[in-house]
Amino acid sequence: MIEHVYRRAAASPVVSQVIVATDDLRIATRVNDFGGKVRLTKATHETGTDRLAEVAATLDADIIVNVQGDEPLIDPAAIGELVAPFIADRSLQMTTLYRRIHDTAELNNSNVTKVVLDRGGFALYFSRAPIPFVRDPRGGWPPLYRHIGLYAYRRSTLLVLATLEPTPLERAEALEQLRALEHGIRIKAVETKYESFEVNTPEDLEQVRRLLAVPSSS
Numbered sequence: 001m002i003e004h005v006y007r008r009a010a011a012s013p014v015v016s017q018v019i020v021a022t023d024d025l026r027i028a029t030r031v032n033d034f035g036g037k038v039r040l041t042k043a044t045h046e047t048g049t050d051r052l053a054e055v056a057a058t059l060d061a062d063i064i065v066n067v068q069g070d071e072p073l074i075d076p077a078a079i080g081e082l083v084a085p086f087i088a089d090r091s092l093q094m095t096t097l098y099r100r101i102h103d104t105a106e107l108n109n110s111n112v113t114k115v116v117l118d119r120g121g122f123a124l125y126f127s128r129a130p131i132p133f134v135r136d137p138r139g140g141w142p143p144l145y146r147h148i149g150l151y152a153y154r155r156s157t158l159l160v161l162a163t164l165e166p167t168p169l170e171r172a173e174a175l176e177q178l179r180a181l182e183h184g185i186r187i188k189a190v191e192t193k194y195e196s197f198e199v200n201t202p203e204d205l206e207q208v209r210r211l212l213a214v215p216s217s218s
Helices: 002-010 025-033 048-056 076-088 104-108 155-161 168-173 177-182 202-213
Strands: 019-022 037-040 063-067 094-100 114-117 123-127 145-154 188-191
Touching (some): 002 025, 002 063, 025 037, 048 155, 063 076, 063 155, 076 094, 076 145, 076 188, 168 177
Parallel strands (some): 019 037, 094 188
Antiparallel strands (some): 063 145, 094 145, 114 123, 114 145
16 A cells, blocks of 8 residues: 555655655565665654654655555645645645545544634634534535545744643644644645545555556556
8 A cells, every 4th residue: 555655646746755754674675575665663653743753853845745655546636736835835844634534424534534614714613523513504514524544744834843741632633634734834735627536445455456456547
């Protein structure tokens, strides 16, 4: 799976280099076997953000993109969508992606992270719970959004974020992006037209295997 993620990220024209950050020697060996770049990190990191920051501290780059290893179907063009806002707005600190929820069953799936946005397109909150709560559905449902777990950061923001203590909401939801919000770091959310599929369960893995086995129509 890690090779699929690596090659899809490398196919993005906005990415100058792809590095796998891991503390697992088995993963590092596999990446080396297929010719990828890998950095072994400390085993004490609590989150992927902290692990990413260790590697980012050694890089000469303004924007750092975090593509998690459980996103084997990520479209390279989605990474371009993630990075584009930094070009238009030099004040941005952090970006992420989301898609509209059309199947309300996803609202009750704790493996599907939901996000609510302000009028400027910045994230107000992320949750594994169904948000927003609709007290009276007769008034109509507001837009329902599913978070896509890709992030891009100003390198300086990422390094600061990694020095901050994990926060109560982050721990309660097990969502590390809440640390940024709780410390006042705004996250610009970009609606993507590209579907993604996070592998959280053995059933998810089997579904991804089936999808990857289907020949491309292009």
